[in-house]
Amino acid sequence: MIHNKDMIPEQPAPKGTIGPIGWLRGNLFNGPINSLFTLLGLYVLYLLLVPTIQWAFINADWIGDSREDCSRVGACWVFVNARFSQFIYGLYPSEEYWRANIVFAMFAGIIAWMVIPRLPFKRWVTVFALLGFPVVAYVLLHGGYFDLPRVSTHRWGGLMLTLLLASVGMIGALPIGIVLALGRRSNMPIVKTFCVIFIEFWRGVPLITILFMASVMLPLFLPSEINIDRLIRALIGLTLFQSAYMAEVIRGGLQAIPKGQDEAAAALGMTYWKRMGLIIMPQALKMMIPGIVNTFISLFKDTTLVMIIGLFDLLGIVQAALSDSRWLGFSIEGYVFAAFVFWIFCFSMSRYSQYLERKLNTGHKQ
Amino acid sequence: MLNKKHLVLLASTGAITLAGAATAQADTLEDTMERGAVQCGVSDGLPGFSAPDDDGNWQGIDVDVCRAVAAAVLGDSEAVNYISLNAVERFTALQSGEVDVLSRNTTWTTTRDTTLGLNFTGVTFYDGQGFMVPSDLNITSVDELDGASICIQSGTTTELNLADYFRANDMEFNPIVFDTSEQTVGGYQAGRCDVLTSDTSQLAALRIQLSDPSTSMILSDVISKEPLGPVVRQGDDTWFNIVKWSLFAMLNAEELGVNSDNVDEMLESENPNIARLLGEDGNYGEGMNLEADWAYNIISQVGNYGQSFDRNVGMDSPLEIERGINKLWTEGGLQYAPPIR
Numbered sequence: 001m002i003h004n005k006d007m008i009p010e011q012p013a014p015k016g017t018i019g020p021i022g023w024l025r026g027n028l029f030n031g032p033i034n035s036l037f038t039l040l041g042l043y044v045l046y047l048l049l050v051p052t053i054q055w056a057f058i059n060a061d062w063i064g065d066s067r068e069d070c071s072r073v074g075a076c077w078v079f080v081n082a083r084f085s086q087f088i089y090g091l092y093p094s095e096e097y098w099r100a101n102i103v104f105a106m107f108a109g110i111i112a113w114m115v116i117p118r119l120p121f122k123r124w125v126t127v128f129a130l131l132g133f134p135v136v137a138y139v140l141l142h143g144g145y146f147d148l149p150r151v152s153t154h155r156w157g158g159l160m161l162t163l164l165l166a167s168v169g170m171i172g173a174l175p176i177g178i179v180l181a182l183g184r185r186s187n188m189p190i191v192k193t194f195c196v197i198f199i200e201f202w203r204g205v206p207l208i209t210i211l212f213m214a215s216v217m218l219p220l221f222l223p224s225e226i227n228i229d230r231l232i233r234a235l236i237g238l239t240l241f242q243s244a245y246m247a248e249v250i251r252g253g254l255q256a257i258p259k260g261q262d263e264a265a266a267a268l269g270m271t272y273w274k275r276m277g278l279i280i281m282p283q284a285l286k287m288m289i290p291g292i293v294n295t296f297i298s299l300f301k302d303t304t305l306v307m308i309i310g311l312f313d314l315l316g317i318v319q320a321a322l323s324d325s326r327w328l329g330f331s332i333e334g335y336v337f338a339a340f341v342f343w344i345f346c347f348s349m350s351r352y353s354q355y356l357e358r359k360l361n362t363g364h365k366q
Numbered sequence: 367m368l369n370k371k372h373l374v375l376l377a378s379t380g381a382i383t384l385a386g387a388a389t390a391q392a393d394t395l396e397d398t399m400e401r402g403a404v405q406c407g408v409s410d411g412l413p414g415f416s417a418p419d420d421d422g423n424w425q426g427i428d429v430d431v432c433r434a435v436a437a438a439v440l441g442d443s444e445a446v447n448y449i450s451l452n453a454v455e456r457f458t459a460l461q462s463g464e465v466d467v468l469s470r471n472t473t474w475t476t477t478r479d480t481t482l483g484l485n486f487t488g489v490t491f492y493d494g495q496g497f498m499v500p501s502d503l504n505i506t507s508v509d510e511l512d513g514a515s516i517c518i519q520s521g522t523t524t525e526l527n528l529a530d531y532f533r534a535n536d537m538e539f540n541p542i543v544f545d546t547s548e549q550t551v552g553g554y555q556a557g558r559c560d561v562l563t564s565d566t567s568q569l570a571a572l573r574i575q576l577s578d579p580s581t582s583m584i585l586s587d588v589i590s591k592e593p594l595g596p597v598v599r600q601g602d603d604t605w606f607n608i609v610k611w612s613l614f615a616m617l618n619a620e621e622l623g624v625n626s627d628n629v630d631e632m633l634e635s636e637n638p639n640i641a642r643l644l645g646e647d648g649n650y651g652e653g654m655n656l657e658a659d660w661a662y663n664i665i666s667q668v669g670n671y672g673q674s675f676d677r678n679v680g681m682d683s684p685l686e687i688e689r690g691i692n693k694l695w696t697e698g699g700l701q702y703a704p705p706i707r
Contacts, residue, residue, distance in 0.1 A: 065420075072577065090422075091422045218455060220458060308449040310452055311449065317418075321418070324425075325413040325417070325683055328574040
């Protein structure tokens, strides 16, 4: 019997199967058809990218303050530049921008505090974010207290309004949604019927209809001396609409928890609220993160619908700017800017939810 | 017993408060004075008529009506709360009291004037449906458009007017319908149609959006009547008069040659018409519960009608719309205001 006493030493992987070249070979050029498709794809990409980059960067005009500063060969970012503060603050008076800035800073601070895991006192920050911050934000933005001049809500707009609508919608919809979802699974017939009717009504009606009802029909029903602010009307409509969707997402999560969990908790003598709060909800909410974030992202984009009731959210103020006779014909630049801002927000929400999922993953995932 | 009495008392107080509120509602002037600002409904962005400028101030010929009313009532043309309204909710907002003046390029028609509980106070802009054609086609009148393909925005009265006009004149056309004004311009630019039709006030704005505006011209013919004007609620005649005469004051000022630059010199004018307009001779604001200098405030802060027109839609603006039928009657146009005396 012949055998080699020495082990064959480890060899590096053959060249061409590792590194970028290996990756290219394995994924893009592993066969004639795939190679062809790769080349075709690259060509299409070239056809699309080159003019886009030329339009958006190389031939674009950046500096100036009127349409005369634009050559019209490439993009005219002068328009976005000139209107930038309006896109952010809407028609908010410019000498009061600092108030909006403080609110923006606090908002960003709270988000950062919640997102960065190392920072302590998360519970207190949450309490402040939910109870203190809305009051502070209202006092600062609306004014009328502490010698702050009043800025009525029809001057609010831009990104500020979009964020306001989205965050109020999200913060309002989640608890209402949880209550509705629990109510729908309840054994009490009246509670259950109410929740089912509520959810099915709001889910069955398009958001645009709700906003129209709130802005056109509601004032006709109410006596003329009661005049609810149109922003409040939009906020209520948006929150109720979202909470119905949220309820269904949460109900989906609740149904995924085996019944044994609830029964085991009941056997230990826990009350309904303890069972829900300590056993069911922590497990269910974790699984619902993708669904909830999905709803949030769609809510964020749905806020643009308030444009049709004359509120200038980010997209609305871009369109209003486009109708200034000094800036006619720059619609592409305006829409690209709005799309870019929306993408940044939606993409970061989506990334954060993925991170949260990984962090909270305790093995439910298959 | 005591409880019941208490309830009755509460209810009656409530009723009185309600009744008080109702009468207060009818007195728009008093409400406006108390608030210190005119609630004015404008569009959500229409070039030359109402749109926010780079600094966030509303500008436009419709906006100037709001400013004129504010100047007349409060002496400050900046004291206006602009509320942007879309086409559907504009009348509701006025009926429900959310706005007190609606100045939003609204066409004066029988239905709107008689069935909605509203009153039109005058005409700020005589609009009409017109046509834009490429200059090199050498077309000068609508009658030469037989058989043309025409770009239209769908869902507007424009479509209807066009069909009516061509049928009445026994001509044929090929409609090419688009959803938004941007698409319509795009279609025209790409050569999908020979002619683009819209209200003349909009044609100018659409023309600017062409890559080379000089290649197209706007025909002087119009095929429909679209008188645009401010609207108020019925049932408050003092307010109706104020809005009506704010516009008339601007027209009279132009006719008398008074503008925002020379209004202070004109205070010493010997012309009795000017003296009456500026409140130097008699108090013509009295009948509207206004001060004698109501018209002076309008002219010094907003300007006369011609100034407003030129600044917002006319030759001093990017739109460069011809005065046309919006000239004063003395110059062959339709703008005519009753005299102040």
